[in-house]
Amino acid sequence: MAGTMAQIIRLGGVDGFAAMLNGALLEIGTRCLWPTAEALRHDAEREGVATSPYVIDTRPVLSRPVIARRAAA
Numbered sequence: 001m002a003g004t005m006a007q008i009i010r011l012g013g014v015d016g017f018a019a020m021l022n023g024a025l026l027e028i029g030t031r032c033l034w035p036t037a038e039a040l041r042h043d044a045e046r047e048g049v050a051t052s053p054y055v056i057d058t059r060p061v062l063s064r065p066v067i068a069r070r071a072a073a
């Protein structure tokens with residue numbers, strides 16, 4: 001699987017993280033859902049699966065945290 005990376009997805013409906021690899025849900029042991037992206041990356045790395053640094057967030061836009069930035073002077 002050279003060059004293949006698992007894509008991490010934040011599942012808004014269950015507030016957990018999963019990964020897709022080659023169009024299929026990634027399963028490590030018996031686990032398909034992790035509480036954090038970091039925990040998922042750790043388990044995937046241990047199994048030799050590379051993960052994308054980006055996370056697809058499926059939560060509704062209004063439930064995501066808002067980051068306010070001050071306008072440049």
